[in-house]
Amino acid sequence: MTMSWQLEAEAPAGRGTTARRYRLGNGLTLISAVDRRAPIVALQTWFRVGSRHERPGATGMAHLFEHLMFGQTESMPPGEFDRLVERTGGESNAATWVDWTYYRLSLPARDLALGVRLEAERMQHLVLESGPVESERDVVTNERRERVEDDVDGWLDEQLMAHAFTVHPYRWPTIGWMEDIRALSLPDIRAFYRTWYAPNNATIVCVGDFDEPALLDLIATHYGAIPPAQLPEPSQALEPAQVKERVVRAPKPIATDRLLVGYKAPGQDDPDWAVLEIVATLLAGCPSARLYRRLVIEREAASSVDAQLTPFRDPSLLRLAVTAARGHTADEILGVIDEELALMAEKPPTTAEVEKAKAIAETDFWTSLVDVDGKAEALGHYEAALGDFRKVNSLAERLAQVTAEDVARVVRTYLTANRRTVVIAEPETDDAEDDA
């Protein structure tokens, strides 16, 4: 194993900032981008492990680590990690999704060395004992209650993924099923840590006010001796093509119908992903968007409409979320969605309409690069999910090339009823309450 860094790639990361990818002999990747506009740094560690790497019966494991990684290590007692970070004025947090887990430190620039030391320590010396694990398990079950059991939007989201996917691991929730969270065993938890928390499965992203050569030395010193792990072969789960609409309904203690529709869409690396981003904007991504105007303003059938294309590595969903207005139903709204999609499929939007969505995409692109945390998150996502941070720029370029004909084509290809899953939450009736 060599301690020297290899420079592999570089690309702009916003105005006046260049991001570079380096790799260490043990496989550790570093994305470095110097930005001296404020005396702070964003230090993020992205692991290529998310809920897709779990197995049925042990869901929620990746997310549980988002909690456990702030605990005791061989050289730090419980709570010490947070105290060391907070004493600097910095903050720490983490996020888990289907394709990745990342740990975020926002630190004063002078405390970058502390952050590197802490991250290296918990990558290799986390102590996983029964007491702290049980305590965090309770916290996670409460997190799940707050975000899913007692939150209708969380419930809709979970049901959508569970019914849209039949084979692919995207079908289970990142936070895990409640019974799985309760059943995760300590040996399995320890094995998960040994398997995935290794330098050759990690990308460190550092953006902010620092000296790059010094950072390279610092990281090599703390990480250089960590051996790589034998990573499992990537899952090849292929979701079979959906050929029939799936519909799920359930009563909930809500005032009006809520509707979440997911159309099967390609993964983020597919050329059509950028086109579907434009479609999502044209449908519900701005005040003049087609569905927003029809459902909220003209028909007053909905109080809110949202469209989102999930940025997953493998094929996922274009989602439409609608809250019905009083006196209107999810079925009525679904009919309007069908009409609007049929119109878009039949007749391409005008060039001006597509240019509008591109202008909004341009603003969104720059907004994502305003601060060091946002830059680090963008670079980390593209490197961890798609294997190359430079795709943050190439996606922007692809968006700029979308044509009106592209829009009509992808609507015809992807946004059809047989490729969709519909989840509807309906207000409980007195009968339903009695039955319960």
Next chain:
Amino acid sequence: MSKGAAKPAGPVVVVEASQDTPLVWFDVAIRGGASSDPRGVEGLHRHAALLARRGTSRRDRAELDETLDNLGAALDVGVSRDAVSVSGLALSRHLDSVIDLAADMLAEPRFAEDEHARLLRETPQVLDEIRDDDSALATRWFDWVCSPGHSYGRTSLGTEASLLRIDRMSAVDTWRREVTADNLVIGLAGDIDEATAARVVTRLTERLPATGRAALEAEVTAGLPEAPARGRRTILVDKPDRTQAQLRVGHLSVRYGDPDTAALAIAEAVFGGMFSSRLMQEIRVKRGWSYGAGCALRRSRLRHWFEIWMAAGIDVAGPAVALTLELFAEYAAKGPSDDEVDFARSYLVGAMPFHVATARQRMQLAVRDAVFDLPPGYTAKLPEELGALAAEDVRAACKRQLRPDDAVTVAVTTAEQAQAALAAAGGGTLTVVDHDEY
């Protein structure tokens, strides 16, 4: 560079230039806000602001939306207790066009009859969405019951009853009365130079009346109540099928800018403002009762709440409230230790660079300080005040300003499962209300 000076009879202007991105943000704060809604007509300022965004003399709502979207721009309105805000985002090459639209909105909003009627139909549905969201519902109820009679206790959104009392001309009058040049705080940040900023300010204000702020000032500050001792009270907002209790505990406290502000910032951090804080350690780390637990002194122009929050499992809702009140009482009486004060001070001083890292953040802080009538740079200079405080100062502020014996507890949960335990939690008289009655 930041400028916070008010010209005679003109707006307060803040400019923070930065060429990091080709974006320009602007915030126009119209002082007044929901706290100056007439009693019984709650929701008026929000209604007027949303209506103003729905068309100008030159463009109806659809044309305005389409024009903004074509530029990749955003123009939004917001309503706080202290101000109505018009916030915009533009690519710098389109700034002039977007500013023209914002200036039209400020000076010549259409206030169309059909949009007025549509908005009156829409707003009750926002109430529905709040009732569907336990956390938002807990906050709405807490605001209402925390300090009866205080203007911040009245909802900025309105109630089903108050919305019926909003007429279009009231909205027009409110806008015309408050949108005057001297009542504005204008913030500009991003890819903009001084000359452009000056031109933008002129365009935003040149068609507005120059003055009007003095009369508004009297309205807002009139009738500000003291905080009478009422004893502890608990409101259980009954909602079916809950697995948790969304909890709020607190009382009326001081305004942002009060002489105790810096001391209370440390007190807040120690008790519930960090992951290492007492609440997080006792509620989450030791017991696993809630995903999060924290507290905050709400930052506002007038006296506002000191508020504790968490979402405890329904089976531990009673014990969670009891423990919180016990911790709160002990903290109010004894305050933080010397070590805790040192730690929190280090955290707060060290955190300041993150709050002022971008031009937009610096602009927003300066606009907020101006809306609160604080000296320019007040928030940015807080670290100096924090450094000068002794631990004893913080403990004295806790004794003066924290009032656990007057704490109001709000719990959004299912009464059938949680009522008995909440009644025994030491939160005072318990009242059960239905989740959709407010």
